[in-house]
Amino acid sequence: MQLDPTDRKILTLLQDDAQLTIKEIASKINLSVTPVHERIKKLEKEGFIDKYVSLLNRRKLGKSLVVYCNVTLDKQRKESFEDFNQAIVNMSEVLECSVVSGNFDYMLKVIVEDGEAYNQFYQQKLSALKSVLHISSYFVISEIKYTTGIEVV
Amino acid sequence: MQLDPTDRKILTLLQDDAQLTIKEIASKINLSVTPVHERIKKLEKEGFIDKYVSLLNRRKLGKSLVVYCNVTLDKQRKESFEDFNQAIVNMSEVLECSVVSGNFDYMLKVIVEDGEAYNQFYQQKLSALKSVLHISSYFVISEIKYTTGIEVV
DNA sequence: CGCTAATCAGAAAAAAATACTGAATGCAAC
DNA sequence: GTTGCATTCAGTATTTTTTTCTGATTAGCG
Structure with a gap:
């Protein structure tokens, strides 16, 4: 169409x-x-509109911290990717997760309450996954732009 | 409240x-x-609901490539950050942009048509900004999870 | 106990979404 | 050229939803 x-x-x-x-x-x-x-x-x-949603204010809901994570998996284990994907989908803290090219495997966007909550998430959930080899965390200090709107040419 | x-x-x-x-x-x-x-x-x-939007299907609209970028600015120039922020807000390819902690300054999420379009964007828009010192690009190969929904506890 | 504030159900009014009808236009086949 | 068909549209009627209004119930508190 x-x-x-x-x-x-x-x-x-x-x-x-x-x-x-x-x-x-x-x-x-x-x-x-x-x-x-x-x-x-x-x-x-026709599928041009995927869904209608309301965007909530994460600060109002106590989720003040956004963290981007780079994750590298242990390639030795064959099922690593499937296991990891499965686990990620069920983590409410993870809003976005993609396999990416480059010197690591995944890019994640995570939202949590604060640094303490991120530490909890990091230690007990993310790094607790057997397939995870390495994680780098980048804390968001200031959000310059956020939109769900794409250019419709 | x-x-x-x-x-x-x-x-x-x-x-x-x-x-x-x-x-x-x-x-x-x-x-x-x-x-x-x-x-x-x-x-x-009370501001718990920011806005209502419809989420469009980016593939249907020809935006098949997502790229995460790490950008480092030239700290020598005092106005670098303001200039950069201003420019970014006006780039329709950039959906998300945040200042982050760590060994670079900004994390961007960019969507474009394909590799060729990204090359265009990279060369003529992003790296063309005077304040930009270095850019690393991570191409999304597979999207595991994407949601705008946050846990309401 | 009596007062007030908060929350709710039900009904009425206003507004919106949806369905229907038919007119206008463009285009292809003959 | 004109006939037939498909597309797009305006206007209207119908259905559904939103919004407003009224009053009942409940909980907290002096």
Whole structure:
């Protein structure tokens, strides 16, 4: 399926504010509600829109510390990767985890309450995994930018 | 303001699916619509809910490559950080950017179309910034986990 | 006990989403 | 050229949801 400029405008609006009513969107792009509604349903069905979420304020919820981790696995063990992946998916502290190229294996983004909580997480959860060989932690001091919005060209 | 278990349930539901109707939420947590509605409005006003967004499928939109970057700035120049921050905020390829502790200064998450597009971005945008001294790039090979949902305890 | 504040259910009103109808347009086949 | 088909749209009707309003229940407290 090919997106036209109207679809792109709708996607751009929705990824910034999913609470916009169809009428509001219609008004912003000079259309009536019918085509806007139909297009949104189509975009959902075709998989351009993955899901609608509300973004919570992590500080308000006591998760003030963000840490990026580089993890290297013990390549000797054949099942290392599967074991590790499985474990990571079930850790609520880990928001993002990807296999990356370079001189380590995984990049993680972790959020916790504070340094003490990270120490707990590090010692009892992450480094406790048998497949883990090495971890480097980078503490976030200041968040310059965070967005879930991607450019819709 | 203090959250009670009902508030936490609502937040947990909403951060996973912001399209749930108040009636559906009410039914899931055994309440009527009135208190659910009142609580959501309160949670928005108090800042526990930052915003509602739709998450788009980046592959569908041609952004197939994710790259994490470590950037080191030239500390000699006094205005380096401000200049860099300003520039980053205006780059649509950069989804996340944070100042971090450790042997480099910034951690970035970048999404682009492919390797060629990254090369373009790297050469003409990122390394073109005067304040940038060094960049290390880590290409994402496989995304194990990605979520915007944080544990609401 | 009586007062107040907080929380809730249920119903009513307002607004939104969804479904339906038909008009306008573009395009391909003949 | 014109017939037929598909696409896109505006306008309206219907259904569903949100929002507001009213009053009941409960818990805390002097």
